[in-house]
Amino acid sequence: MQIAVLGAGSMGHGIAQVSAMGGHDVVLRDIEDNLVAEGIEGIQQNLTAGVERDKVTESEMEATLNRLSGTTNLADAVSDADLVVEAVPEDMDIKQDVFQDVEASAPKDAIIASNTSSLSVTEMASVLERPGRTIGLHFFNPPHIMDLVEVIIAEQTTGETEARAIEYVESIEKEDVVVRDTAGFATSRLGLALGLEAIRMVEQGVAKPSDIDAAMRKGYGYPMGPIELGDHVGLDVRLHIAEYLREELGERFKPPQALRRKVRAGKLGKKTGEGYYVWEDGEKVGMSGEWGEGNE
Numbered sequence: 001m002q003i004a005v006l007g008a009g010s011m012g013h014g015i016a017q018v019s020a021m022g023g024h025d026v027v028l029r030d031i032e033d034n035l036v037a038e039g040i041e042g043i044q045q046n047l048t049a050g051v052e053r054d055k056v057t058e059s060e061m062e063a064t065l066n067r068l069s070g071t072t073n074l075a076d077a078v079s080d081a082d083l084v085v086e087a088v089p090e091d092m093d094i095k096q097d098v099f100q101d102v103e104a105s106a107p108k109d110a111i112i113a114s115n116t117s118s119l120s121v122t123e124m125a126s127v128l129e130r131p132g133r134t135i136g137l138h139f140f141n142p143p144h145i146m147d148l149v150e151v152i153i154a155e156q157t158t159g160e161t162e163a164r165a166i167e168y169v170e171s172i173e174k175e176d177v178v179v180r181d182t183a184g185f186a187t188s189r190l191g192l193a194l195g196l197e198a199i200r201m202v203e204q205g206v207a208k209p210s211d212i213d214a215a216m217r218k219g220y221g222y223p224m225g226p227i228e229l230g231d232h233v234g235l236d237v238r239l240h241i242a243e244y245l246r247e248e249l250g251e252r253f254k255p256p257q258a259l260r261r262k263v264r265a266g267k268l269g270k271k272t273g274e275g276y277y278v279w280e281d282g283e284k285v286g287m288s289g290e291w292g293e294g295n296e
């Protein structure tokens with residue numbers, strides 16, 4: 001397949017990498033040359049690390065890089081594409097603009113996919129003249145490590161688009177789950193339900209964060225506890241998604257006051273050095289001193 005990936009940021013460069021590793025020809029597009037270059041550099045670094053760890057051979061690395069190119073020109077990126085995956089910022093207006101621009105330059109039967117983690121793919125598709133070719137392909141961070149792709153079926157998605165998209169997911173050796181386009185899809189909705197309840201439990205003094213996390217790791221076999229996961233994702237991101245799910249799905253997603261307080265204090269988790277845990281150089285070094293403070 002000929003694939004265009006739009007946006008060379010955290011997700012886009014990873015999606016370009018796994019697509020090229022799956023044998024596809026890939027053009028990576030961002031709005032500035034240095035962003036495209038950084039994306040390609042990120043791919044080179046991932047592959048080099050893969051070679052060092054014997055996960056990737058030298059010749060696979062070379063072949064992958066040979067299948068990749070970068071551009072800032074949208075028409076150049078999509079004009080021959082069978083599949084376009086957008087990974088531009090999480091903003092409906094930006095995504096709809098990108099969708100329309102893609103439709104103007106891409107072949108008529110190209111699939112137009114969004115890597116959105118929360119927005120309605122149906123709403124994105126609504127601005128297209130041929131919306132049946134739209135689908136969500138929700139990759140997880142980092143795409144070269146995480147095996148799952150949630151395939152989001154918009155109201156307009158045709159059966160053919162769904163089948164071709166699943167074929168692509170299989171070609172890059174990822175696991176697909178097919179989800180109807182609803183708020184939070186499957187992953188964010190369930191993950192957040194657990195994460196918010198865990199924060200409420202800390203707030204009510206049921207247990208400290210590290211014990212709640214250990215309970216889920218050791219008792220239920222989760223690779224990471226729900227509080228620690230929140231620190232990884234960013235507590236601001238969690239709050240934002242909770243507000244959206246509350247609006248769409250009801251009061252059970254009401255964000256706890258404790259979560260708002262953390263965000264107001266700039267304690268957003270790993271990226272700011274403190275959330276429910278304290279982080280140094282990306283490593284968890286202790287717990288934030290204020291767990292259990294204040295009740296809603």
Ligand SMILES: NC(=O)c1ccc[n+]([C@@H]2O[C@H](COP(=O)([O-])OP(=O)(O)OC[C@H]3O[C@@H](n4cnc5c(N)ncnc54)[C@H](O)[C@@H]3O)[C@@H](O)[C@H]2O)c1
Nearest residue numbers: 006007008009010011012030031087088089090116117141
């Ligand atoms: N970061 C995550 O963990 C994660 C996980 C799953 C899904 N997502 C989703 O992936 C998408 C991208 O997120 P990200 O974290 O990679 O963002 P990011 O900010 O790291 O990257 C976005 C990139 O898009 C570029 N861009 C902006 N407008 C553009 C345009 N018109 N055409 C091409 N590029 C454009 C920006 O310059 C930037 O480099 C969002 O929809 C997000 O919700 C993110």
